[in-house]
Amino acid sequence: MAPELHPDDVESRLDDEDFTLVDIRDPEAYEQGHVPGAENLTLEELEQIVEEREWNDTVAFLCYVGKSSQQAARFVERYGDADDVYSVAGGIDAWDGPVATEE
Template sequence: MTTFQHLDIPTLSDWLDQRPALALVDIRDPQSFAQGHIPGSRRLDNDSVGAFIEEASRETPVVVVCYHGNSSQQAAAWLAVQGFAEVYSLDGGFTDWQLRHPDRVER
């Protein structure tokens, strides 16, 4: 069965510094995304997911971000089924990221 993996915040921080190819998708609501998100992430919802699936490389690792790391697990599992080779759910979500890396939040 195709599934996703959990990713912790320190690892994502390292990856953002070192890995050039990484797709960061944020599934929070538009207002929350506008108020702050991880730099380089794109908001994904029911309207934009089709375009993302068409455009994104199946080989590029995908990291799914939500509020606390719960709903991102369902989205990550769904993306894995769509054929993405490496899919991660960010444990702790954006809330935890913002607490640990307030300097790495784009508004």
């Protein structure tokens, strides 16, 4: 199991240059509401780019409730080059910070 990062900790790290938040929900859900600054990559896209991508030192994955983000985090721990990889505890359902939409 990948370590979890509390949503409050995510919010405090969003401006850090060495931190990346990846929202692995489907693009439609991402467009309807996501954490500002998060990038959207599905699990399928992640599997295609994980080894070629240069990851920031710290990467956190966000999904609906914290289950699929565990899978993504374990995948990047195994095949990626990030130093610290996390799953956001509780997913977007636990997020009470600002939300951005794509319109």
